[in-house]
Amino acid sequence: MSPSQPFTDADLDRLEELLESPVFKGEALQLDELQALICAVVSGPELVPPSVWLPAALGDQPEFTNEAQASEVTDLVMRFYNSVIEELMEGDAWELILYPGEGDGEELDFAAWADAYIYGSQLGGDWFEAAGEYAEDLSDLLQPFFLLNGMLKEDAKKHHESWMSPAQEAQAIEHAREDLPELVSSIFDFWRAKQHSTETIRHTEPKTGRNDACPCGSGKKYKQCCGSPEKLH
Numbered sequence: 001m002s003p004s005q006p007f008t009d010a011d012l013d014r015l016e017e018l019l020e021s022p023v024f025k026g027e028a029l030q031l032d033e034l035q036a037l038i039c040a041v042v043s044g045p046e047l048v049p050p051s052v053w054l055p056a057a058l059g060d061q062p063e064f065t066n067e068a069q070a071s072e073v074t075d076l077v078m079r080f081y082n083s084v085i086e087e088l089m090e091g092d093a094w095e096l097i098l099y100p101g102e103g104d105g106e107e108l109d110f111a112a113w114a115d116a117y118i119y120g121s122q123l124g125g126d127w128f129e130a131a132g133e134y135a136e137d138l139s140d141l142l143q144p145f146f147l148l149n150g151m152l153k154e155d156a157k158k159h160h161e162s163w164m165s166p167a168q169e170a171q172a173i174e175h176a177r178e179d180l181p182e183l184v185s186s187i188f189d190f191w192r193a194k195q196h197s198t199e200t201i202r203h204t205e206p207k208t209g210r211n212d213a214c215p216c217g218s219g220k221k222y223k224q225c226c227g228s229p230e231k232l233h
Contacts, residue, residue: 007083015076019058023069027059032097032109033116034077038084040120043188045130045195048123050078056123088188096181110177114148117184134194141187144176 016031029037034057041048057077064070087094098108121127121142131138146152156163164172 005079007079011076011079015073015080018073018076023063023065024059025063028062029057029116030099030112032099032113034080035084035097036113036116037120037123038081039088039184039188040117041123042081042085042088043184043191044121044124044127045191046124053120053123056119088185091185091189094181094185110148110173110180111150113180114145118142118145118149118151131194134190138187138190141183141190144179144183147172147176148180 012031015034019028019031019034021028037053037057041053054074054077058073062070062073064073096113098110098113101107101109101111127138127142128135143152146155153163153169155161163169
């Protein structure tokens with residue numbers, strides 16, 4: 001089946017089933033984690049090729065029973081990937097895939113989702129370096145993810161910094177959970193806007209004509225200086 005085919009609820013159920021198959025030896029991400037990882041790899045400053053994120057999602061050496069099974073998994077994952085992009089591009093409300101946590105009660109495991117997103121964000125280069133002067137804005141958007149996966153609290157303890165009271169922490173976590181879909185969309189938009197801004201600057205920058213003064217400041221014509229055949233080759 002073509003990767004452009006719509007991804008249905010039946011496809012989602014089948015992908016969930018396959019990810020839990022013994023062929024992955026427990027190394028494949030669960031469906032919720034796969035959604036989070038894909039959200040990250042399609043949102044960052046660099047294109048992350050499947051050759052990088054697929055092994056991160058499925059493990060290095062799945063033991064498929066035959067070629068048909070391998071093709072089915074790859075097809076479903078890639079169509080799921082495309083469906084995630086479509087949802088983020090549309091910008092409408094979309095739903096996180098969340099599993100119950102391991103503890104008692106019926107709380108959903110936002111920590112696993114946030115952790116998989118952060119993992120995915122590290123597959124596409126250094127986001128903060130790429131953000132440049134907007135690194136602080138990016139940090140504000142990512143902070144709730146680090147709160148949900150526990151890294152923010154762990155980092156505070158490691159550096160002997162003060163932390164929130166239990167009531168404040170519970171409230172902050174609740175707000176982060178509520179805001180998570182919007183935060184994912186905002187990060188996606190953040191990088192799209194930055195990419196568009198860079199392309200606009202690149203496309204509108206005036207080109208130096210052959211008979212114009214060389215921009216290096218030598219006083220010579222461009223064709224006789226930095227634009228000469230000797231300098232261009």
